[in-house]
Amino acid sequence: MKAVIAENLMKTYNKGSVQALDGLSLDVEEGTVLGVLGPNGAGKTTTVRILATLLSPDSGRASVAGIDVLKHPDEVRKIIGLSGQYAAVDETLTGWDNLIMFGRLYHLSAKAASARAVELLEQFRLTESAKRPIRTYSGGMRRRLDLAASLIVRPKVLFLDEPTTGLDPRGRQDMWGVIDELVKGGVTLLLTTQYLEEADHLADEIAVIDHGKVIARGTSDSLKKQVGGERLEIVVENENMAAVKEIVAKVSGSAINVDEGLRQVSAPVTTGSKALIEAAKLLDEKGIHPLDIGLKRPSLDDVFLALTGHVAEEKKEEEDSMTTGRKRGK
Template sequence: MADAAITVEGARKRYGDKQALDGLDLLVGRGTVHGVLGPNGAGKTTLVRILSTLLRPDGGRVEVAGHDVVREAGRVRLRIGLLGQHAALDEELGGRQNLEMFGRLHHLRARHARVRADQLLERFGLADTGRKAVKRYSGGMRRRLDLAASLVTDPEVLFLDEPTTGLDPRGRTEVWASVRSLVGGGTTVLLTTQYLEEADQLADRISVVDHGRVIADGTADELKARTGGDRIDVVLRDGGQLGAAVALLPFPAEGVSVDTDRRLLSAPVTDRMTALAGAVRALEEAGIEAEDIALRRPTLDEVFLHLTGDDHRVKEAA
């Protein structure tokens, strides 16, 4: 990819007898959000540490913003920002003081650091809280300030390593809005996450990682299509009629799944409207009352389980 912001070819990294990255390949286009999805231990954080020059790969080629992360580590660092899983803020200082401190650590002059701090506070909706001690911030405010700190040098590429872990739904939504704003301004974002909804909401493309390798790559819709396309879900008023409903509905028996606790049967469909009309007609003729009938796309949770073929369960956002 000629306009790639990140290029990874055959990256390898071993910790003792554990192969954290096992020939991983990845391409990330400029000005996009690229999600890296996988369970704990899949290699996501190791990948981010290598891309941000905090860790040297054992093999392969890794470039960020056109520079090799090993041979040109200094040039890479000038072009990137990093938001890790844990906040890197001084709890006793105010938001503005934290950002000024980060600016000075990046060798900005005092006046430039103050101006940059004010710009970032305004950009992330924190201008009115700049003097408040960080320990009094909400989780979402703290994460937005941490994100602002990673942008002090206006990086070309930003790495977000599970940025909303531990946040409530409101906090996650605040961070998502901030990320969308960044990409609108031209920043490239690599997002690692365990939250399927987060990848679905933010990522232009998603790479699914398992056992140190990319096992699938595409848009959310492309990945969902790999599980068999659309499904129809039927919730019956009387769960005791599930067996009869499965027998009479016009769907292949081998594709139907049944959840007795939820009084739900689910089946893959090819023609959405024909399937919906056929299900409604068959149930009415049999006198079986449906509480709800809905067409839906597969979830990323189902995609992940389908692709890995194991019992890993990626956490769904609450």
């Protein structure tokens, strides 16, 4: 059964001058995780806001658990949870007070809201900090509390819009563990993210969107296969580059790729480990000792680059940081 269905969603902003969604269609099977990847401005957040009844499309239709999002938004809100890019909690209140407030907003009795708050604080390892003001929480704690608040009504479907944005690697790993447990509990999840590793770890299937439409969909492995097979990569000292280019070209029988900065020569191969063994033999015959040699499978980074024409935001940020560091002489 499809827990989420979106068909031909269209949405523009600024009197039609900005096309956010351009006929976007996707669905999520009940009890699974769909990761939605795309560059900033691709339409990820707009899609989530429509499915969560916070925004109406210009045209198209959508349903959650069989309920029409446009015709019965109140019914949809009773069965979904939503956690956005920024923690939607009141910093002047304590963690406990925030959860009680959300419980009461969902029309839980005082007793039921209190019981649910106790459960969630324990589940998200926030019991010890429950009576502290949110302004004293770390970024990871705020994100966990925000996710806890989205689970007050035990939703059938959960929408997470870049839930680990701004977290350090450890905080991101902690959040992945929480999400894994939710999925094991039977929650259907639509997850937008700019972290390719996150989609690889959490999603059963991945939809790549760009310019407001889905441009590819499949499992992580199937998307990687679209990019191509394995690549032979060899890193050597500069004086050996010419000889290694000849060896890689001979072994692969394909056009080679040369990165002078990394001193790396690579090319696609179809024979896997046989190509690696042959290349190692030829290097040995010429007395060349590579700094690194191996076979590389395509990554989601490669998929993203091949499909959208540019690197993912997370990778771009890292590259920009490295460039800035070099300019400063670091």
